[in-house]
Amino acid sequence: MDRRAFIGSAAVSLALPGCVTTPRPATARGICLPPVNVAPERVIRTVAGLRPFRASGFVVRGEALGDKRLVHNYGHGGAGITLSWGSSKLATQIGLPGHKGPVAVIGAGVMGLTTARLVQEAGFPVTLYTEALTPHTTSNIAGGQISPFGHFSDGEVTPEWRAQFAAAMDYSWRRFQIMVGDDYGIRWLPTYQESANLGRWSDRFHTDARALAPAEHPFPVERIIRYSTMYVEVGRFLRELTRDVQIAGGRIEVRRFATPADIAALPERLVFNCTGLGARELFGDKELHPVRGQVAILLPQPEVRYAFAGQAGYMFPRADGILLGGTFEQDEWEAEPQQADIERIVASHKELFAGFRCTT
Ligand SMILES: Cc1cc2nc3c(=O)[nH]c(=O)nc-3n(C[C@H](O)[C@H](O)[C@H](O)COP(=O)(O)OP(=O)(O)OC[C@H]3O[C@@H](n4cnc5c(N)ncnc54)[C@H](O)[C@@H]3O)c2cc1C
Numbered sequence: 001m002d003r004r005a006f007i008g009s010a011a012v013s014l015a016l017p018g019c020v021t022t023p024r025p026a027t028a029r030g031i032c033l034p035p036v037n038v039a040p041e042r043v044i045r046t047v048a049g050l051r052p053f054r055a056s057g058f059v060v061r062g063e064a065l066g067d068k069r070l071v072h073n074y075g076h077g078g079a080g081i082t083l084s085w086g087s088s089k090l091a092t093q094i095g096l097p098g099h100k101g102p103v104a105v106i107g108a109g110v111m112g113l114t115t116a117r118l119v120q121e122a123g124f125p126v127t128l129y130t131e132a133l134t135p136h137t138t139s140n141i142a143g144g145q146i147s148p149f150g151h152f153s154d155g156e157v158t159p160e161w162r163a164q165f166a167a168a169m170d171y172s173w174r175r176f177q178i179m180v181g182d183d184y185g186i187r188w189l190p191t192y193q194e195s196a197n198l199g200r201w202s203d204r205f206h207t208d209a210r211a212l213a214p215a216e217h218p219f220p221v222e223r224i225i226r227y228s229t230m231y232v233e234v235g236r237f238l239r240e241l242t243r244d245v246q247i248a249g250g251r252i253e254v255r256r257f258a259t260p261a262d263i264a265a266l267p268e269r270l271v272f273n274c275t276g277l278g279a280r281e282l283f284g285d286k287e288l289h290p291v292r293g294q295v296a297i298l299l300p301q302p303e304v305r306y307a308f309a310g311q312a313g314y315m316f317p318r319a320d321g322i323l324l325g326g327t328f329e330q331d332e333w334e335a336e337p338q339q340a341d342i343e344r345i346v347a348s349h350k351e352l353f354a355g356f357r358c359t360t
Pocket residue numbers: 003048049050051052073074075076077078079080081082083106107108109110111112129130131132133137138139140141142143144145146147255256257258274275276277278279282292293294295325
């Protein structure tokens with residue numbers, strides 16, 4: 001379920017095509033990757049965030065609130081960046097048909113911003129009401145891997161919800177692809193996933209997935225699957241989306257809603273609830289609970305163009321630093337990094353990269 005280990009070296013593979021198609025000894029140049037330089041003194045910041053998790057999956061549905069139509073769009077656990085465009089698309093498909101006039105969106109994390117943009121793209125004026133703006137949202141803490149993990153429990157979801165999930169993934173997958181580039185901070189990377197078999201990695205969202213022989217990768221672990229997916233530098237992405245909302249005439253009002261009655265008093269007749277974990281208190285959804293994730297960020301290393309996930313945790317390289325993560329802590333409400341956990345995350349990655357069998 002969680003996103004813990006993964007590395008990839010598409011750039012290296014593309015530059016040296018022989019190393020992909022022809023297994024060679026670990027000392028061969030073709031399979032070598034630049035290692036991440038892990039040391040406590042290279043940590044530039046640490047962060048922790050609370051994933052808005054629901055065992056029965058995210059909520060996208062409409063209901064009446066007085067004379068208003070209220071559409072929920074929250075509870076995406078560890079996959080909110082991944083699902084954002086698609087989940088917000090489903091929400092707008094519920095809310096917009098037949099609607100006339102201005103629209104309210106509550107929340108300015110990734111769900112609120114993508115919802116606001118889709119509403120604007122459909123031609124409606126938007127006001128974004130929110131307690132916190134980027135960079136102060138949970139969405140800003142995310143690693144930014146596009147991969148749908150850690151957001152529901154098998155056996156707790158319905159076939160109808162699975163259909164929503166599939167539709168959301170389909171739209172997100174296509175939407176992120178057409179936004180790849182420096183402006184939104186989105187890029188494809190090969191990912192090295194420590195995993196015993198291809199199984200769940202063989203869907204279309206883990207492109208070109210293949211089990212590697214030990215001689216085809218430098219990692220000191222038993223089994224590696226390599227696939228490609230997109231990575232989002234969330235700070236840049238959310239900043240650009242906020243600008244896009246404003247450029248398209250969107251208004252932003254910073255305020256907190258304590259009860260549904262506060263929402264019922266808004267002038268807009270259509271309201272999207274994109275409050276993430278805030279929906280627990282605001283709408284009394286007790287199934288929604290936090291799953292804390294902690295991250296240590298190292299000095300950037302532009303030469304590292306692969307990601308890793310596995311027993312050691314996960315490593316996602318971004319322009320703003322190398323992210324080392326790996327905790328998935330149920331019902332922890334304190335969004336603060338814990339020194340001992342951070343030390344463990346750094347130590348496990350230090351050991352991983354010290355064990356590289358081959359480096360460039
Ligand atoms: C360490 C970590 C790593 C992660 N990595 C990934 C990853 O690699 N890929 C991935 O897809 N996902 C990842 N996630 C998950 C992702 O961050 C979340 O699923 C996503 O951010 C949820 O977005 P959201 O917009 O619903 O919530 P938020 O970002 O929390 O935004 C909620 C907004 O609602 C506002 N709000 C809340 N309550 C109220 C209220 N009462 N009144 C007014 N405004 C309110 C808030 O101020 C905020 O603006 C990660 C999460 C963590 C913590």
